[in-house]
Amino acid sequence: MRRIKCVIAYDGTHFAGYQIQQKKRTVQGELERALSTIHKGEFVRVYASGRTDATVHACGQVIHFDTPLAIPDERWPKALNALLPDDIIAKEASEVSPSFHARFSVKNKEYRYRVWTGEKNVFLRHYVYHYPHQLDVTNMNEALRYLIGTHDFTSFCSAKTEIDDKVRTIYEAEVIQEGEELIFRLVGNGFLYNMVRIIVGTVLEVGRGKRHAEEMKAILEQKNRDAAGKTAPGHGLYLWHVSYDN
């Protein structure tokens, strides 16, 4: 068997999320269906770097699967794209060592979150969070800096999470203004359930002057989801890039 690593992008608008669910349209479901066709009906399990929720997008999701087929690396995206729906695309593929695992080998992940502060725009409705408020970008960047480093992110994690260890390391956290759009960039060794969306929701409250940037420190210390702000909606979020050691 060969192990194939593949970078995929998807428009999350019409998916119930990445992970397979009964009777729902999911990214994993579409990938496994396409691979099953390539393998003449044989089921092929797909492993991803992590799940994404309904309406969340991906530019650089990474998956792996095992195959007995001797298809050259550059042929895999073509074979998959011929069978995938038009809201998923396989961007590149390469054979990797059998020790590679799309989820367990992750070194770090970059998420981006797009906020649109301008007038309502029909063409952006699925791709940015429409937040038509005046925002102080300097204060927002100050708030984000409190998150850089290794912290217990319980306060920035959905209370529904079953994972016990909520310590994660954030390497980069910033928000960039491009005209009427704000782009959040977060790079870390891992992100808890809803973590990016809760961070964005909280930092937007700082941007509007409803919270002080320094509050971020106290929020982290409280280890209580209720201390943080609202969860920003899924459709502004992009799994941007996943890095692995070599």
Next chain:
Amino acid sequence: MRRIKCVIAYDGTHFAGYQIQQKKRTVQGELERALSTIHKGEFVRVYASGRTDATVHACGQVIHFDTPLAIPDERWPKALNALLPDDIIAKEASEVSPSFHARFSVKNKEYRYRVWTGEKNVFLRHYVYHYPHQLDVTNMNEALRYLIGTHDFTSFCSAKTEIDDKVRTIYEAEVIQEGEELIFRLVGNGFLYNMVRIIVGTVLEVGRGKRHAEEMKAILEQKNRDAAGKTAPGHGLYLWHVSYDN
């Protein structure tokens, strides 16, 4: 009765076109449904600057309707947007003279057409024509210059058209490169059925070197749809702006 002029935008992806059709989702149908609700069930006819086809978008479509209601100009967009689906938006409204007509008073119209020459991109699939070829922009602009002025555009009009007078004046015609995107801009006093899409399809063939720019002159002279190139798909086309006197 007051006559209200209103600028609207819509994402054409999920519409069977602008014009009302039995059992199909249309922009006009949604507008008249919203206006009927505002008028407590009374039917209100909406007139537009012109139709747009299925999947064609609009940033600056103009409509008018007559109403007995004394709603201030700036309240109309709010009232409509509260009732319209999220792929149509009323941008601005103003009371106009009863002699104003959204279609018959048009002075000129601007259409834009977006072509994406880069790699397939799931986020752009409904909003640009994916045409991954090397294109000579200088030759394309030369081809477009042959169209500027007053011409019989029979060759650039769907053979299905019932209109007899196919003479139109084009004031501006150019293509601008922005990275891997090409944006066609056409301004004229009127456009025939499929005219922009046939112009774009033909000029793209010039861009690829399949036709010479000078052929545009001969194509116009032939007054025959078969002389021109393919009709580019609807989802790259935007009704950008409609101008009226004053």
